[in-house]
Amino acid sequence: MSLSERRARLLSLIVSEFVDSAVPVGSDALVRKHGVRLSSATVRNEMAKLEEEGYISHPHTSAGRVPSDKGYRCYVEALMEDRDLPWDAKQTIRHQFHQAGREEDEWIQLSAAVLARAVENAAVVTAPRTRESRLKRIELIGIQDTEALVVIVLQQARLKQQILIFPEPIEQERLTAITNHLNEAFAGFSAGEIGRSQVQLTQLEWHVANAVRDIMEASDRGGYDEAHLDGVRNVLTKPEFASPDKVLNLLDVVEQRNLTKLIPFRELAAEGVTVMIGAEHEEDAMRDYSVVISRYGTPGGIGGAMAVLGPTRMHYPETISTVRFVAGLLSEMLASHYGEGSVPGEPGDGPPADGDTRGKKRK
Amino acid sequence: MSLSERRARLLSLIVSEFVDSAVPVGSDALVRKHGVRLSSATVRNEMAKLEEEGYISHPHTSAGRVPSDKGYRCYVEALMEDRDLPWDAKQTIRHQFHQAGREEDEWIQLSAAVLARAVENAAVVTAPRTRESRLKRIELIGIQDTEALVVIVLQQARLKQQILIFPEPIEQERLTAITNHLNEAFAGFSAGEIGRSQVQLTQLEWHVANAVRDIMEASDRGGYDEAHLDGVRNVLTKPEFASPDKVLNLLDVVEQRNLTKLIPFRELAAEGVTVMIGAEHEEDAMRDYSVVISRYGTPGGIGGAMAVLGPTRMHYPETISTVRFVAGLLSEMLASHYGEGSVPGEPGDGPPADGDTRGKKRK
DNA sequence: GTTAGCACTCTCCATACCCGAGTGCTAATA
DNA sequence: TATTAGCACTCGGGTATGGAGAGTGCTAAC
Numbered sequence: 021m022s023l024s025e026r027r028a029r030l031l032s033l034i035v036s037e038f039v040d041s042a043v044p045v046g047s048d049a050l051v052r053k054h055g056v057r058l059s060s061a062t063v064r065n066e067m068a069k070l071e072e073e074g075y076i077s078h079p080h081t082s083a084g085r086v087p088s089d090k091g092y093r094c095y096v097e098a099l100m101e102d103r104d105l106p107w108d109a110k111q112t113i114r115h116q117f118h119q120a121g122r123e124e125d126e127w128i129q130l131s132a133a134v135l136a137r138a139v140e141n142a143a144v145v146t147a148p149r150t151r152e153s154r155l156k157r158i159e160l161i162g163i164q165d166t167e168a169l170v171v172i173v174l175q176q177a178r179l180k181q182q183i184l185i186f187p188e189p190i191e192q193e194r195l196t197a198i199t200n201h202l203n204e205a206f207a208g209f210s211a212g213e214i215g216r217s218q219v220q221l222t223q224l225e226w227h228v229a230n231a232v233r234d235i236m237e238a239s240d241r242g243g244y245d246e247a248h249l250d251g252v253r254n255v256l257t258k259p260e261f262a263s264p265d266k267v268l269n270l271l272d273v274v275e276q277r278n279l280t281k282l283i284p285f286r287e288l289a290a291e292g293v294t295v296m297i298g299a300e301h302e303e304d305a306m307r308d309y310s311v312v313i314s315r316y317g318t319p320g321g322i323g324g325a326m327a328v329l330g331p332t333r334m335h336y337p338e339t340i341s342t343v344r345f346v347a348g349l350l351s352e353m354l355a356s357h358y359g360e361g362s363v364p365g366e367p368g369d370g371p372p373a374d375g376d377t378r379g380k381k382r383k
Numbered sequence: 384m385s386l387s388e389r390r391a392r393l394l395s396l397i398v399s400e401f402v403d404s405a406v407p408v409g410s411d412a413l414v415r416k417h418g419v420r421l422s423s424a425t426v427r428n429e430m431a432k433l434e435e436e437g438y439i440s441h442p443h444t445s446a447g448r449v450p451s452d453k454g455y456r457c458y459v460e461a462l463m464e465d466r467d468l469p470w471d472a473k474q475t476i477r478h479q480f481h482q483a484g485r486e487e488d489e490w491i492q493l494s495a496a497v498l499a500r501a502v503e504n505a506a507v508v509t510a511p512r513t514r515e516s517r518l519k520r521i522e523l524i525g526i527q528d529t530e531a532l533v534v535i536v537l538q539q540a541r542l543k544q545q546i547l548i549f550p551e552p553i554e555q556e557r558l559t560a561i562t563n564h565l566n567e568a569f570a571g572f573s574a575g576e577i578g579r580s581q582v583q584l585t586q587l588e589w590h591v592a593n594a595v596r597d598i599m600e601a602s603d604r605g606g607y608d609e610a611h612l613d614g615v616r617n618v619l620t621k622p623e624f625a626s627p628d629k630v631l632n633l634l635d636v637v638e639q640r641n642l643t644k645l646i647p648f649r650e651l652a653a654e655g656v657t658v659m660i661g662a663e664h665e666e667d668a669m670r671d672y673s674v675v676i677s678r679y680g681t682p683g684g685i686g687g688a689m690a691v692l693g694p695t696r697m698h699y700p701e702t703i704s705t706v707r708f709v710a711g712l713l714s715e716m717l718a719s720h721y722g723e724g725s726v727p728g729e730p731g732d733g734p735p736a737d738g739d740t741r742g743k744k745r746k
Numbered sequence: 747g748t749t750a751g752c753a754c755t756c757t758c759c760a761t762a763c764c765c766g767a768g769t770g771c772t773a774a775t776a
Numbered sequence: 777t778a779t780t781a782g783c784a785c786t787c788g789g790g791t792a793t794g795g796a797g798a799g800t801g802c803t804a805a806c
Contacts (some may be wrong), residue, residue: 428770
């Protein structure tokens, strides 16, 4: 990153002007609108250099300059000032969160909605999960002769269900007996511990225990599948989506199936906000989009991911602060609800617990 | 409906030609492409009459004719031949259904996907529900001092959960006691019956019972909220969506929140397929769309709704047959799974149980 | 190193234009 | 009376044309 002071300042101006106006920015738009104390000719020279180095590009001769992915990256990394969200913006968000009910699923949905509205882009929030789920309780409810519904309560009040088929007819009393025995034997266990356990069990009990273990393992492995999406409309109304084929492209990205694949939820830093810009994504389909993503949740415990999706032409500073803030809020809500993270103060009243993650960005 | 034989035939041709080509159809396109044994001049005269009566309309002078909502309605009601789906189409659909697992939710999702693909439009399938849910079992699982997760199992293996707050700290043993008592008192009850019940209960037990009743009532009232949507892409690629504002309109319609409001799931006939065309919808937003909708499920018992959403220019006969067929398949799967409807034969192997609903359409 | 000046390039927009499809009318025909 | 041939008319869509404007790159002067 060998940018002279002046060139850096120009790049910064180009980015913020282009983000605001969505129009390629020309040399004397810069000197006029922003107080650049240089002539347009000088600016042009500098722009030519910036283009040579790959920070900006030309849609065609005689159009202004547009930041390239590299330009945005440099801006995010070094140029922009990573200031905190203004108080009233925070207040607005907090206010919206006060409508939250007690259902965890509702929180996720609400977070996505609030985030999408605040940054005027699309937002995705995955359901929270623990790194390794632990069994709290099993229930078996008979449905038919040879079928029962097994309900698994995991720690943190997560619920799983599946229908189980038995090789022989079985009545509710026996189901209850099995349940009691298994609850006694496995309470607090993880999937692995159930598998390794040496407890004496009948064949039927093993049948159930194996199913439980499978379900818990699946829950540990997957987890990012459930995700709430909001604000696609925001993205579609942006000027870059004037042509219908772009719209189709976005829709493919957004289609539930792909979403969790395209957004790199997995390779997500333990804390801090990560930004991925345009072609930095592995997927071709994401070439025109940027993603601002953060983990939320209690440290090392239950948590999920939260992301903003929009065109590369995005208000990065505001978006990053907003994601950080909303992730902080949701984390506090989770922590105070599950009562394990021991976050001081009331949720949403103090500053979010993000002071230390400030400015951590990826790549 | 005072249409001469000939005029009806012409209208029918106009509709099917326009549905295929998406281009306004002119008088001699009809005589040339379809074996109309009349001169284009005569056809023009007839068209003028049809237009007077409101069955077709003119985008502008010197364009061909386009069916109006009334024209489509007449076509659906009287003109089209409501033939059954060809064997191989059925076979393709059955084949896709064989991938279905045991999860009810999966079925819904799969149905939407299969339906959307088959009719090349968007499809919505709501989760099934019973008319009046009945309690099968309650479980209480302590989470914190004063909080517990109440898990309610309803008949047909439907699960509801909510976090419940108690006015005082309470341990698992007391929770279990409450559970046992309530299960004994209320097993098999509907929400109303719980409310009217005269059983002697402690204050805490009432606390729980009320919560359970509320949840069950909410489940009975709502129910169509959960819906799977698939195939929006199909709709967007249709030529009527060339302009971006149309796309936005569709997206608003499709946004999860609105969907269940805009599609008249509630006023749905007990059986048979219902068609709503364009401005027949109450909502303005739906003015350009048609919906082909059907109930599925066991007669009078558990069931949901299944709908196809597309532009008014839609292949009505095929869509109607397909909806009917897929609804029939899903109904069979539900019936054989819950074993109450006693449908003979294996699911998907016999003809679907739709012979009697043929041709029932609305308005 | 910076700046003024200028020719050049390219997009965007409006105008004009024609072509063809399709209509509606009238008069001739069976 | 119903049908048809003929014809003038209308309108949308595609294609050339021609600035206007914005912005560049280069050169020469400061």
